[in-house]
Amino acid sequence: MSPRSHRSEGSFLRGTLTTFRRRCGKPSCHCASGEPHESPALAYTEGGRTKTLTLAEAEVAEVAAGLARFETARAELESAADAGIAALRARRGR
Numbered sequence: 001m002s003p004r005s006h007r008s009e010g011s012f013l014r015g016t017l018t019t020f021r022r023r024c025g026k027p028s029c030h031c032a033s034g035e036p037h038e039s040p041a042l043a044y045t046e047g048g049r050t051k052t053l054t055l056a057e058a059e060v061a062e063v064a065a066g067l068a069r070f071e072t073a074r075a076e077l078e079s080a081a082d083a084g085i086a087a088l089r090a091r092r093g094r
């Protein structure tokens with residue numbers, strides 16, 4: 001493992017970046033009658049349920065990078081598995 005892998009910026013994430021909208025509940029707030037509050041969020045599934053994790057604006061780039069890393073790693077795993085199946089089939093084939 002490289003030293004980078006221990007840093008949070010090297011982490012993997014799954015899910016999708018989305019916008020979380022909510023009303024804070026304060027009667028005096030503009031959101032009570034107008035536009036709800038919006039914040040960036042990560043939507044992901046855990047145990048078959050969709051969960052939403054709100055993010056700070058500053059975290060969005062980091063999260064997007066984590067999602068991209070995961071997609072890349074997953075694609076690599078998929079092709080490695082395809083190669084494994086091909087090898088297994090070749091052994092049967094002849």
Ligand SMILES: [Zn+2]
Pocket residue numbers: 023024025026029030031032037
């Ligand atoms: Zn509000």
